[in-house]
Amino acid sequence: MSKYINKAVFAQVLALILVILAVPMMAWAGGGGGPFSAGTFSAIQVGLVLFAVISAWLLKGKMGLPMPKLIQAPLLWVICYVGFRIILTPPIPFSLLAMYMGVCTVAIFLYCSLTTPSWEEFSHPIAVMLREDHGTAKLSRYATFLIVPGLIAFQTYSQMLPSFGEPIELRTVHPAPPASINLHKKTYNLQTAENPFRVGEDGNYLKVGDEAQYFGGNAWTGDVPKFLQQVQQGGTVFFGTAGCFFCHGDNLDGKGPFSFAFNPIPANFADPGTISQLQETFVFWRVAKGGPDLSREAFPWASAMPPWEKHLTTNEIWKVIIFEYWHTGFFPRTWG
Amino acid sequence: MLNVFGESKKKIGALILLGMFSFLALLPFAPVATSLALAEEEAAVVEGEESDEPKMGKDVFYKEEGEFGPISGPPAPTMVYPDDYGTYGDFQSRTIIWISNQQHLYFGSFVLAVPMFVWVMELIGIMITQKGDAKLGKKFDDLAHEMMKISLTAYSVTAILGGILIFSFLALYPGFFRYLSGIFRPVMHIYALLFILESGVLYVYYYGWDAMNDRCGDWKWGHLALGTVLNAVGIALMVMANTWVSFMMSPAGVDAEGHFLGDIWKVMHNPLMVPVVVHRILGNAAFGGGVVAAYASFRFLSAKTPEEKGHYDWMSYIAMFMGILALIPLPFAGYWLMREIYGYRQQMGITLMGGLLAWVFIMQATMIATLFITVNYYLFQAMGRMPGSERYYPAFKFLLAILVVSTISWLTPHTLVMTPAELKAMGGAQHPVVGNYGVMSAKNTAINCMITTTVVTFMIYQRCNVNLKVPWAWKGNIFLGFLISMAYVNILFLGVYGYYIPANVRIGLSVPQVASTLTVLFVGVTVNLKMLKGAEPVGEIQWGKMSVRGAYALFMLAVAFTWTMAVMGYLRSSVRLHWHVNEILRDNSPWAFTNPLGYAGNINSLNVLLFWTMLLFVFWLSALATAGKKKVEAEEAATAGTAVPAGSH
Secondary structure (H helix, E strand, O other), X not given: OHHHHHHHHHHXXXXXXXXXXXHHHHHHHHOOOOOOOHHHHHHXXXXXXXXXXXXXXXXXXXXXXXXXXXHHHHHHHHHHHHHHHHHOOOXXXXXXXXXXXXXXXXXXXXHHOOXXXXXXXXXXXXXXXXXXXXXXXXXXXXXXXXXXXXXXXXXHHHHXXXXXXXXXXXXXOOOOOOOEEEEOOEEEEOOOOOOOOOEOOOOOEOOOOHHHXXXXXXXXXXXXXXXXXXXXXXHHXXXXXXXXXXXXXXXXXXOOOOHHHOOOOOOOOOOOOXXXXXXXXXXXXXXXXXXXXXXXXXXXXXXXXXXXXXXXXXXXXXXXXXXXXXXXXXXXOOOO | OOOOOOOHHHHHHHHHHHHHHHHHHHHHHOHHHHHHHHHHHHHHOHHHOOOOOOXXXXXXXXXXXXXXXXXXXXXXXXXXXXXXXXXXXXXXXXXXXXXXXXXXXHHHHHHHHHHHHHHHHHHHHHHHHHOOOHHHHHHHHHHHHHHHHHXXXXXXXXXXXXXXXXXXXXXXXXXXXXXXXHHOHHHHHHHHHHHHHHHHHHHHHHHOHHHHHHHOHHHHHXXXXXXXXXXXXXXXXXXXXXXXXXXXXXXXXXXXXXXXXXXXHHHHOOXXXXXXXXXXXXXXXXXXXXXXXXXXXXXXXHOOOHHHHHHHHHHHHHHHHHHHHHHOOHHHHHHHHHHHHHHHOHHHHXXXXXXXXXXXXXXXXXXXXXXXHHHHHHHHHHHHHOOOHHHHHHHHHHHHHHHHHHHHHHOOOOOOOOOHHHHHHHOOOOOOOHHHHHOHHHHHHHHHHHHHHHHHHHHHHHHOOEEOOOOOHHHHHHHHHHHHHHHHHHHHHHHHHHHHOOHHHHHHHHHHHHHHHHHHHHHHHHHHHHHOOOOEEOOOOOOOOOOHHHHXXXXXXXXXXXXXXXXXXXXXXXXXXXXXXXXXXXXXXXXXXXXXXXXXXXXXXXXXXXXXXXXXXXXXXXXHHHHHHHHHHHHHHHHOOOOOOOOOO
């Protein structure tokens, strides 16, 4: 018993010092209040991780003082929590944090019970705490039976407290499109329609992927290839005629000056999970019909996107789509 | 006993028997031709047409040749509530159908999967006996027999649940059932006849086991041939039931109004039929392995003697191994199915993967990750009973770390659940870091890493209790290290590269990723086995000494299989949205809406609970029979004045 307690105390003190030093410093620096630049902050994080690894190695390998599993487990849990809650910025929503920490909790339990010696090391102090009748065991038993129900009671109380926040909406961001839409007196089959301005130098349809040759070029110089001419005209719609940038941002990252006035906020085209996952016709449908035509699964009107069919021509809609893919460097989804 | 192996005339006898049963199995299909002829005749006089020329309808799926067919039945009815729907009090009729269907499917899957294992086990037993190790051969034979015993009890439950399902359809969805049975009329009787054939073969196979094995040993190969027929009939039954389901998702062989166009094969061979069938066969096999492993764990935990513990420890390992063999290709079959669904209807694909039902895939990812982690955890525990495995203990935590990082990557959702305040704090609907893990490139990478890691764990398991003696062992180890490292590098590189290329090319990248995984599986395991040749054992496997955590892990594995099946069943069914038969027969009942995830989660959990409650009853019955047999044996032994053998199985 004593060997566990000695090692536990030693390792616990070390772990606590690490956590006490690291957590507030990271919160302070990460929150923008610190004197560190982003690069220095990353270097500090790497340094702390290295310090922890080297300390563990020294303790186990050189001093013969491996950290007991019962201490490793909560320490690992705290490290995971700090990583997901503080180091990972911007902060992730609580639902995702709960999922990640759920996985980590299970993983830590599995880690402690991977082998029989490991499990015995982990469970023995718990068994002692539950069964033995001497001072330390008794004390830790009483403490456990006070702390654990206390934590559960606190959690229950926190959950029952009335909240004034807006309720969570599990909104479908990419609802299934209709089979076809009517636009300016013409019907477009969304399964088969193609962007008429996706053309190469020979004037023929440019296969998706082949436009990569134009990525990185400047569409606004004098004599540019046909494809870049379409990009230029689409850019004019984005920044001029329609003013898409007010919401979707100069960099198409959904951070335009108006963006934070809306809920949900505008789509971020620069993210690999938006337009690069969709067919061009899907984007065509969204631009043309906007929020009012969203399907029931995506809450019709739960988007401030105007129905641009009322303000833009069909050609302008196709061209602005060409511009969006070109600017972000993504390719639309195809099934060919 | 099996004193006749190697005699070719017995094999010939077995082949003749197999031929006879195959002929019998084909007999039910004979009336199809008559049905088709009748359909064409009916078409000529449909709806009082006086012309000799049958009225033609345009197929909703088949194009060019075979696009038109004679209208041979009534159109799909316009369903009216409450006339075409029945109710039981305030219960949702759909939920009643859902539960009865799921329970029937669980037991059906189980009783179709077990004969596959039994057949393999029996064959292995025969082959081992032929090689001269009669004791081990009998062990496999007994294992197969015991597996069959569980299946037999479950077979009766399946039949009862099938009856409940049919009556539920007739009582609650009579309009729908009338239409569907009208479309499938040419083959409905075949299903019934196959079921009778399956029952007959099953009973002869099970009850004739000892007779064909011991008293008439000459018939062992014949018995195995019966097993072949049993599996063939079972798969045929499953294929037929799947054609109804896949027809509801992606109808063919009918026109836009739902008229049957006279060709039942087109109805059955609808666009999603083949991938659904392949996915189902693999799923059944994996599920069956999981359930048998859970049974063996149940018996392991309740065993009273070391012999019993040893036997059930071994049985659980074999069953788990068989299940995993089917589990490894399952994600790829699922991937193919999704691709076919996208190919069939873009809307259906987006509803599943990016829209209304996208969160179900997060649930599925959680369950599949649970399956792989559990398998690895079981193998780690199983190594605890193998002397010499201590050398590999330090590697376990790194393998676990790969699995956990892959899991976190795999279950990161594309659409996050968050409050408006969280959304604004994050600066957009997608997180700039974790958002990258919400797309398919990351998911494919994660699952391939998990499967590769599982294979690595298995290779460690194979070698952990021996010292290698082949002279080229060090070269082999370098080769294996290189192979495994390169597989991980290739999988990761292609995963990252996938972000920079068009989606159609990105989908193609899954092939080389899978190729890396399969190379490790086939080449790695083969080289590993070659290296084990002549190896010096550190110690024998101590069957029965596995930790209880390993046994519980197998329960977890089986429950995870069950829950995955439930959740994916909900998904496959919900993707039809408000259609009974997609775009043909509309659901006009009050339950045409898609159930929310919370409700689906509750019903799925209820289904899992119901299944396991019934299954525990089946396990208990099997244990009861064994206990009775043991008691008789013990009494006989006592009467004879000899020692009581410990644990017959």
